[in-house]
Amino acid sequence: MLDFRQMITDTTMDFCAVLLAAGKGHKLKDLTENCPKFLLPIANRPMIYYPLKILLNAGFRQIVIIIAEKDTRKLKEALKSHLDMSEINRIKTCIINAEDDLGTLEAIVHYKDSILPDTTSQHLCVFSCDTIINFDIQPLCDLNRIYDCPIALALSKNSLKQSEVVKIGLRLKSKKKFTDVVGLNESEAKICFYQAEEEIQDQIVIPNISPTSRIKLLTQLVDPHVYIISKQLLDTVSLDEKLRVNLTRIKSEAIPYIVRKSDHSGDSFVSEKGDATKGDHLFEPCRYLMLSSDVLVWRADSINNFYEANRRILQLTISSARQAKNESMKCAVFDCPSNSTVIGTNLIGNNTSFSDEVKNKKNESVKNNVIGSDCHIGKSKLIGCVLFSNVVIGNNCVLENCILANHSRVEDGCEMNNVLVAASQTVQTKSKLSHETVKKIVQFQ
Template sequence: MVKNMEFQAVIMAGGRGDQMSDLTSSIPKPLLPIGNKPLIWYAVNTLERVGFREIIIITMNSIVNSVKQAISSLKNINADIVGISEDLDWGTTDSLRHIKDKVKCDLLVMSCDILCDFELHRLADVHRLHNTAITMLLAPARPELENVPGVKAKRKSKKPREIIGLSKAKCSKCRVVFLENEADVEEEAMSLSRSLLKQQPCIHVRTDLTDVHMYIIRKWVVDYITHNKSKRSIRGELLPYLVKKQWRKPAEVTKESEISIADPTNTTTDEIESDPRDIFSYLRQDSAIERVLNLSLKTKPLLHSGHKTEDQLSVHAYVYEAGFCMRVNTLSAFVEANRLMAKNISIISPNVAELPLIHTSVKVEEKTQIGSDSMVAEDSVIGTKVSVKRCTIGKHCVIGNQVRLTNCTILDKVVIKDGCTIQNSVICENVEIGEKSTVKDCLVGSQHVLQPGSNITNESLVESTTMMDFE
């Protein structure tokens, strides 16, 4: 059980979806439809199911009301939706600084783009057992789809991997020994410090895992990043920093710095922006540790009491390889998630498993076949002699007669006229496709109108001035 009073839950929903901008140029990433529900709905539903009744959502000012509407069906959870300006180029730690006054205990932080059947109490158990600074969730990296709708790159580049060193092989609960991105490793051989190898002589290196962007973060770590603004991203800067700090000795603390920590009101704004204090200074002030010290006979700080450095500050991970877990942060992942949702919604969101894949308000004419691997949202109309396989069809769509749809994601208010054949494509909202058109391996942006008899392949019809390369 993840107790609401033990952790505060924060959902990061302020990302612009730069890796899928052909979609997010018209629909903000948190509102992208996955299985005919907004992407952020799944994250909130996950927290509601494990017992959270209060959560914080950080998103862009312009979509605060839309996010509120997207999760309105979840009645047992209250969301404090915090808006941030679209003009601010903020990272995830910048967002945490923005809500610092709301943070009262350890945080469960997750991205809004996670689809997962993972039981959150497992991550909490690792966090409690090892008293970690940050506990992260790792899962097998999913390969990119070979045929992604849109323009294909002339030269495919290899997707950078995450190089993760773990303390144990074939174990779900591991110490994170090192954490690197393949793109940041300039040489073929990685160099590891002597102190690291001395403390961790046996390291299991994995390149087949990915950071899911779900973390449990100690309150004192939030205090640290509040006063140290050099760390702008949890994954990009804070995590690698903490992983390296595990193997280093804490600096001695002067009386002046101890006074400054004990009484934050003594700290000026300039000092906060460039705080020179070592991170172990914040670990010393961890409230749980202070309570233990007050009940004991110890008169010296815990960090000076003979404990090893690696026992004082640690980063652990739960490696989840048994179930379903993915991030919807690329166009490829968006397409795959919608194709898989019909078969996986009952495990990702078991409390909505009773909902039919084809909404009761959908009107389907005779001699039409809709596969069990497809979903159709409310108030759509599907004509006669239509074939639908491995597709997600949104709300208020009109599908004409003798239409063939295969491996498609069709958003809301799309009109497809008679005799069309559409394969392996994403059709955005408010699109009209003229009769007897053929669309294959394409992304058709919102508001587009395809004339009757159109025949397009491997095209990305979007309003953006730059075209993306899909790998």
């Protein structure tokens, strides 16, 4: 395995950080009708706070947020609420047309001159706004420096499988048949085979590998969308019209293509599409950093994953609060936000009120919840719920594993489990709901 004690530098000075926040959040559409994806609350902070704070703490001189023009005001307000001015001054925005639905690599290539006006920055560190991770990014940067690779990416053998994630909202038949298949040369931190789940049809064609090579094929890896991308790769794609058209996304298009077109001479690699033909680009192999199992690695890119991100960060926030109380220490990213208080096993926003009876029995009737600001909770029982701001819950309700968006309301006597209530929607008195989504019904005339 690569020995990171051989790191050639310990700074991020020659890297520019890019945070992708212009996505429409199609998988979160029941929560994003009135709220941009990057501002959805996770443990009472906007989603974008977590990747942004990791980048700020890593010491990047410049962080560029790619964002739709219509969302810039909301972004600025969020930054002022959750960061100090010294941090805000290191952030700039790259504004794109709200109607453009660009792929992750497509957006970076299209706006690379705005992102990298300073020619001293040779590489990009790319995060997605839904990346939830706590790790030292330095080894990934050094992996790129050591091997001069087009893309270096973080991977994790996450202990929690998708099948174990709590299911929220309407039960839909899963269309997912496969998972990513990744072939790794562990001794050289090299990716030798990569087939994304979207590209797998009825079979997987494994490349020819010499008996002297040890290639491990893995599935169920978590790709948190953290990439180091070389400026050379961006220049190559931007100057080649065919590549610009075909390589619009990092994970499902660019990485598999580069792996196929890489020099894997030590692995006797032959692509399922054949060797590179005359005129095709030949790339250095992509490299990877396998993160430790005790590192939080997640993406809040769907309703279920968003709920799980809240659950995980709630646990870290409670742990951080206890540590700070006992040792006068605070976690840099997962400390309790200023707009909330940790009470028992709950994170509760400012100006949220409970009935007197719930106050007296809070440890019994309200457990493991993330509750936003300005909510009102009647004489009811809440277990494992995520409430946004301005939510009202009446009396004699029992809610378990539910998500309630801004200004939603649950009237008296309701029983709900694994339910999503969209913004400004009301659950009528004595409703009994399980695995349902309460949202505005659009009527076509």
